[in-house]
Amino acid sequence: MAAIDVTSHPRGVQTERFAPPETLLDVFGATVAGSGALTALDAHDGVLSYDELSAAADRVARALRKHGVGPGERVGVHLESGSWRLYAGILGVLRAGAAYVPVDADDPPARAGEIWAQADVCGVLEGDLRLRRLRPGRGQDRALSADDDAWIIFTSGTTGAPKGVAISHRSAAAFVAAEQRLWTVRPDDRVLGGLSVSFDASCEEMWLAWGTGAALVAAPREVVRSGADLGPWLARRGVTVISTVPTLAAMLDGDALSGVRLMVVGGEACPEELGWRLACGRELWNTYGPTEATVVTTAAPIREGEPVLIGWALAGWDVAVVDDDGCPVDVGEPGELVIGGVGLGRYLDADLDAERFAPLPALGWARAYRSGDVVRETVDGLQFVGRSDDQVKVAGRRLELGEVEARLRAVPGVRAAAAALQKTGAGNGVLVGYVVGDVAPADVRAAVAEELPDGLAPVVVVVDELPLARSGKLDRRALPWPPPDRAGTADPDLEGTAAWLAQRFIEQLGPVAVSADTDFFASGGSSLAAAKLVSVLRGRFPSVAVADVYEHRTLAALAEHLDALGEALAPAPAPQSSARSRWGALQLAGVVGLLTFTAAQWLVGIFAYDQWEGGGPSVGVPALVLGWLLVASPPGRTLMVVAARRTLLRGLQPGRYSRHSWLACRLWFVERLAEVCRVDGLAGTPWAGRYARLCGDRVGRGARLGTLPPVTGLLTVGDGATLEGQVDVQGWWIDGAELVLGEVRVGAGARVGTRCLLMPGADVGEGAEIEPGTVVDGAIPAGQRWSGSPARYVGRAGEGWPDATPARSPRRRLWRAMYGVGMAIQTGLALLATIPGFAVLVALGVNLGSVGSIASAMLFEAPLVAATFLLTYALLVAGLLRCTWPLLRPGTYADDGAVAWAYWFSEALMESTRVLLFPMFASLYIGPWLRLAGIEVGRRTEVSTAVGLSPLVSVGHTSFLTDDVVLATARARGGWLCVEPIAIGDRTFIGPGAVLRSGTRLGDDCLVGVLSTPPKCAPDGTSWLGLPALELPRVPDRPDPARTTSPPRRLVAVRASIELVRMLLPASVSVLLGTGVFLALEHLGNADGLLAMLLCAPLLLALAGIAAATLTVVAKWLLMGRYTALQRPLWSPFIWRDELINTCQEQLARAWLLELGLGTPLMGAYLRAMGAKVGRDVWFETLAVTEFDLVHLGDGAAVNRGACLMTHLIHDRLMRTGPASIEADATLGPESAVLPDTRVGRACSVGGRSIVLRGEELPAGTRWHGAPVVPHAGSPC
Amino acid sequence: MTGMTGMAGVAGVAGDGTPRVRLIDARMAGLADLADLRAYARAVSEEMGGGRVSRSYCFPLAVVACHEDAVGVDIERIEPCDEGFLESIMTPAERSGRVAWQARDHDPGRAGAVDTDSDQDRAAISLWSSKEALAKALGDALDYDPRRLDSPAAWRDGRSGPWRAARLEVDPMHIVWVCWRAQP
Known part of the structure; x- marks a missing residue:
């Protein structure tokens, strides 16, 4: 589209040549001539007719000329607004031929001073129309020409520093004339003079009046500002014509404007509703134009129901709509408005002028002002789209602030609205909508959010009023930021995590003021909101829990805590693997060293046998004794x-x-x-x-x-x-x-x-x-x-303990000595228990003195020997325990007496029993044995390797004590020993590793979770987990009682048989292996001598160890094949096979080899052989693994001593298995446990005595501890 | 003030001392804001008699429960929830379906209803509310992470050991859960 041509103006073809007056003085002079007696100025301090005003202006001009003011010169005007002197002064300067430079008397002096300096005024008219001279006047001695400046008005640029725009008389006069062609102001009109004189719109006001003979009614500043007072004032003063800005017009209601018949609005975009409201009952014009193009460039009437446009150019002005390259755009397309023609002014700053008034080659204009406004041509005129710098980018989307403002205004209850793109301290942009009205920010936001593109809903701030610039226009830069307290935005000084968290707070709390010390709950957050907040926070900080929000209530504290928890970052790359194999090899060498030591012990025994039997190499008794002393x-x-x-x-x-x-x-x-x-x-x-x-x-x-x-x-x-x-x-x-x-x-x-x-x-x-x-x-x-x-x-500390130190026990020396006796008994007991085995052999006709005889016998009688040993040992221990129990009574004692000894001795016996009679535990035979030993355990109660069993512990029927349960009936402190019984009810399940303190009473149907410590008194039917245990009500599974609590006889028989095999078979194999080693060493000794024996002993033991491990592996694959995730009730052959494999592991693989191999690459090899997926360089220092195929260990994983990969759970008498995965470089701390269906992520670290609950997955790179695990914030210890 | 009667039939077991539960509507009681509602609810709970008390607020509603033994109550408005929210409050057992918490949550009249967004929101809020009520009954609610507490919605007949749970219908937009320890 070509530039809009005056001659193609749709309002009619201009046939006559448009010949505007030359100077403002011409205009004024014509009016004075025609309407001299009419009121020119109606101010609060004087009413002047045109003649009087002209005379006053003359007086001022004469005085000015005396000071050298003339054409080409500039004079500042700094006079009280609303006073006649102001206008007389302005006209006086014009009469003198100079340009006037107005500064509002209410402006700060610093601004005034800056403006005088920039404009280089020779003096300032102030106070009583006196000239304050700043320098000698350099006015030229000639007549005023149209090219001389009429006024120099300063606008604030985007950088804030004011820039002066000089408008020539030619432009000013053309402007006055062009406006008169649009509307008619009659001499009997009274025009409001309310705008600040330092803005060019005031010129419009003045010349609306003085160009036509109407009266200018000057309003004092206070009246204009107070919207409420202005209305009545307007009526009192009979104002009929108003030129103003929409923001001010909006404050006027219908009554105030009842006398106004012509209104001209401009300076900012006029909202439709406002325009239509104002258009009722009067002529209303919408004008548009920058100061640089003499007040107004285009104008259009506003009629109710029609779109508000800015219309067509004034006569003499040229406009064009161009794109970024300066080329005209198609009709209807938006583009920047470029202005040419008679109205162009000039910047005082020559560089700025050259830049902003550069030529427009596409249209051949020598000077063109690029307005920075985006417009679009429509059939009825130009339509204002927005400021090009009112187009902001929010969340990557371009958005017109004007559009946002329009939508905000459309919300019921909103009287006025503005939008701005504010910046947080971190530099992020946030779209903020400011509304005036009795509305809730949340409601406004919700209403607007529906209309705007996704994610662009502004944060809404309710303010009392919108800030206005001196011109009365909205001063967007003065919109408060950070917002006042009532508003819903974040403190822009927040950075990083805190800033991000603040937005999350706002999402949950709605638009409330959020700063560093905002308390989530005090700001209206409910616990549900906290849970939702945490759900979102977890996206970045996987370890956060709801309790953290309660613990760190303020935004700053929570942000700090989140930072400490650490984000879900990719974990650091694994360390180099070059060093690994070297140390692994060294460890294996160490294993051999340990085997050598064990071999030494073997050799001592063998030499002793040889000595007794008489065959084989003899080392002599002294050497033998020495050897024994040293190693055994x-x-x-x-x-x-x-x-x-x-x-x-x-x-x-x-x-x-x-x-x-x-x-x-x-x-x-x-x-x-x-x-x-x-x-x-x-x-x-x-x-x-x-x-x-x-x-x-x-x-x-x-x-x-x-x-x-x-x-x-x-x-x-x-x-x-x-x-x-x-x-x-x-x-x-x-x-x-x-x-x-x-x-x-x-x-x-x-x-x-x-x-x-x-x-x-x-x-x-x-x-x-x-x-x-x-x-x-x-x-x-x-x-x-x-x-x-x-x-x-x-x-x-010390609660529940006696204060005084205990009195020494009577006979304490005796009991002290008894410790020695006890140790001797323990050592001797195992040996003692072997005697019946030998007796059996002898009874079968085996010549114990002959190696060969023993060899052949063992092959067939090994189970018998094993059985005899086990039986003897079991009976002996039971008997000894029975003797010990009478000493063990509840009460508080000194720890140097009988009770302490009995406690120690019985526990030592039980411990050795747990090793030697390992298979008896968790079998059908443990119950009878315990009862034999004087410990009362109910029927059908399963007891695994519990620690601390004694008559002080009473266990009901159908209960379940799993592995490694600790029944701490005694506690010791400061020389005291306090013993209290523990009672466990019926059908109660105690999970592995649980610790029951002295005096605990558990009801029936209770459940104590893994590694948990229940309270001292647990009512029936309660469930506990943790350390300290929390009650966690649950829904128990109810499998078939025939497979859990009341099995048929057939099943009992099957179990009894399998468990008999379990007790005898691995032990027998062990015996055989031992015999094999013995025989081999004997043979070597006889054949090759002492040295051979010495050298080969470790090797033979190693071989035996490998054989034992291999047999375990074979047993696993034969009996079980692959482990899978499944569920089986307690009375299932699956479980008994599982236990059998476990016994092989304990009595063969561990006893012969892996005891030494814990923590070495041997473990990895063994686990792989057993079906586990094990990476390279795994540190594995435990044998608490059962369902091997369900175990996954990544490269470099570490499983510390005492830890347990608990791939099965057995509560409710239902065994459930599931996989457990320790990913690469992850750590499971000492005595910790992972339950089935868990994953410990890459480079994750779980501390000591911690539980990872079933189904939980720990994200990579995080640190945890506790039972059950909670995030471990802070640096690792 | 609205009273809420008839706990019978919910837990379905005669002889259990059920808690006394009252619903307070701020609009009907002429209370202007949450602070007033809290004060009023406190007064109501004192009036309801001794024992243990639990209160929950969802302005303009509040619920008060009194019981001789431990009790916990929670009221929530059904509001839109993020997709991830439901996941973030479930235990692994609930997520995997091992624990059937949802079947009992459906109203009988809406059997076969299509799983719409609002159903999801309702389910999420109900799940959360049930756990909150249980946690309050168990003691300090903060000790209980919802990811480690199975919802009482899964309990058979609303019982687990000595504990009882019931969901109460107030109006279509609110959910109330009550959990208490029954007297032996």
Whole structure:
């Protein structure tokens, strides 16, 4: 489309040449001549007719000329608004021939000063029409020409600094004339002069009046600003013509405007509804134009019901709609409006002028002003689309602020609206809608959101009024940001996580003010809203829980917590694998070393036999005794371990080391050696402390050690402290690729309950009390009592204990000595139990003195020998226990008497039973044996390897005690021993690793979850999980009772047989293997001599070990094939086969090889052979695996000591199996457990004594601890 | 103030002391805002007698439950929920369908209803509300992560050991769950 041509103006062809007056003085002069007596100016301080006004102007002009003011010069005008002097002053400057530079008297002086400077005025008219001279006037001595400037008006640019626009008389006069062609102002009209004189629209006001002889009614500023007062004022003063901006017009209601017959609006876009309202009952014109093109460029009438347009160009103005390249666009297409013609002004700044008034080559215009406004041509005129800088990009979408404002205004209750794109502190743009009205932000937002494109709904802020610029136009930059308190946006100073979280808060809370200390709940968040918030937060921070929002209530605290939890980032790449194989090989060498040691023990035995039997190489009795002393006797074994510690672990320092290192190898070796040497026999005896000090550990006087210090030597135990049995104080673990090693301190007088885990860096304060099962990985303040995994404060230490120190027991020396007796009995018991086996052999005619005879016999009689041994042992132990029980009574005693001894002795016996008679547990035979031993256990109750069984424990019928349940009937502290019974009801299930404290009473039909510690009193039918246990009501499964609680006889018989096989077969094989080794060594000794025996012994043991492991593997594949995820009730052959395989693993694979191979590549090989999916370089330090095919271990995974891959659950007497996956580089901490259907993600770390619940998946790279696991924020310990 | 009678037939077991539950409507009680509603509910619970009390608010409604033993109540308005929300409050057992929590949740009259968005929202809110009520009855609700607490909606006959649960219909837009420990 070509530029709109004046000659093609649809309002009619201009036939006559349009010849506007030359200067404003011409205009004024014509009016004065024609209407001299009419009122020109009606101000509050004076009413002047045209003649009077002209005279006044003359006086001013004369005075100015005296100061050198003339054509070409500029004079500032800084006079009180609404006063006659203002207008006289302006006209006086014009009369003098200069340009006037107006600054509103209410503007800050600094602005005025800046403007005078920029405009280079020679003086300022102020106060009483006095000229304040700034410099000598340089007015030229000639007549005024049309090219001289009429006014210089400053607009604020986008950068904020004002820029001066000079308008010539030619442009100004053309403007006045062009407007007169559009509408008619009659001499009897009264025109409102309300706009600030520093804006060019005031010129329109003035010349609307002075160009036609109408009166200019000057309004004081206060009246204009107060919308309420303006109406009556208008009526009082009889105003009939108003030129104003829509924002001000909107404040006027119908009554105020009743006398107004002509209204001209301009300066900003006029909303349709407003326009139609204003158009009722009067002539209304919408004008458009920048200051740079002399006030108005285009105009169009507004009629009700018709679209509001900006119309066509004024006569003499040229307009064109162009695209970004400056080429005209097609009709109807939006484009930038470019203005040419007589109205163009000029910037004072020459560079700016050249830039903004550059030529438009496409249309051949020498000067063209690019308005920055986007318009579109329609049939009826130009339509204003918006400012090109009112088009914002929000969320990648272009959006017209005008459109947003229109939609906001359309919401019922909204009187006025504005939109702006504000920035947060982080620089993100946020679309904000400001509304005036009695509305709720949430409602406005919801209403607008439906109309706008997705995701572009503005945050709504309710304000009392919209800020207006001096011109009366909306001052978008003054829209408050950050918003006032009532509004619903985020503090822009928030950064990073906090800023993101603030938006999430707003999503849940609605548009409320959100700042760093906003409390989610105090701001109206319900617990449901918190749950929804957390659901969204988890997308970025997978470990967050609802409890975190309650714990970290303020935005800042929660953001900090989220950062600590860490985002779901890709985990770091795995460490190099080059070092791995080297250390693996070293470990295998270590295994051989350990085997050598075991072999030495074997050899001592064999030499002893040889000595007795008379055959084979003889070493002589002294050598034999020496040998025995060195490797087989308790002191000898202890010495070995001490020597190993002193040499290999000297100078051990806490720290984090690579797990592939010489240090790790040494540590592993000494640990295994200590286990092989079984040096903790003194634990729980009165000599434990002395023994520990002899070994070089830092143990205080009077400390009671139910657990001996670890080989690392990093444990410090204070005076009088009590360490109960089976506490894990090793002080190291494998965490990912690192070996974490640290000191463990137990302060003087402190008590650490049974089965606690003291992680590296644990520091139990003096006198503190740690309840059984607790995980400590930091400092416990003195005198406090802590419990749980993770540990938390539960009270003061010493509650429930006598205050005084205990009186010494009578006969304590006797009981002290009894410990020795007890140890001797334990050692001797196993040997004693072998005697009937030999007796059987002899009875069968075997010549024990002949190797060959033994050999042939064993092959057939091994089961018999095994059975005899087991039976004898079982009977002996039962008998001994029965003798011991009378000493064990509830009560509080000193720990140096009978009760303590009985407790220790019975527990030691039971422990050895759990090893030697392992298959008896969890079988049908355990019940009768327990009853034989004097422990009352109800009918049909399943008992696995529970610890602490005694007459103090009563168990109802049809209950279930699973593996490793701890029944801690006794607790010790400060020399006291407190014994209380434990009662377990009927049909109650106690999960693996659960710890029951002394005095616990569990009702019927209860369930205690894995690793949990139930409360001391659990009512019937309750379910508990955790440490400390929370009650979790559940729906129990109810499988067929015929397969769970009341099986038919046939099934009982099947089970009894399978379990008999289970008890005898692996043991028999073990016997056979032993015999095989014995025979081979004998043969070697006879054939090749002593040296051969010595050298080959380790090798033979290794072979035996491999054979044992292989047999286990074969047994697994034969009996079970592949494990799959399934469900079987308790009385199913599947379970009995499973147990059989497990027994083979314990009595063959572990006993012969894997005991030494824990933590070495042997474990990986074994697990793979058993069907597990195992990656490379896996650290596996446990044998608590059953359903192998369901186990997946990624490369570099670490499973620490005591941990359990619990791929089956057996509560409700229904076994359910499911896979467990430890992904690459993940860690399962000491004594932790993963349940079926779990996945521990890549590089994830699970701390000590923690449970990963069934079905849970831990995301990669996160850290967890606790029973059940919770995120572990903060740096790893 | 609206009273709510008739717990009988919900738990279906005679002889269990059921809690006394009252529904308060702020509009009918002339209460202007949440603070007033809370104060009023507190007064109502004191008036209802001794024992344990649980209150829940969803302005303008509030529910108060009183019982001799542990009790928990929760009221929620059915509102739109994100897709991920339901997943984020389910235990692994519920997610995998091992625990059938939803079957009992359907109104008998809407058997065979199409699973629309609002059904999803209703199911999610009901699930969450049931767990919230149970957690409140069990003690400190914060100790119980909904991902580790099976919904009482799955209990047979609304019982689990000594615990009872019931869902109450207030109006189509609200759900109320009550959980309590029955007297032995």
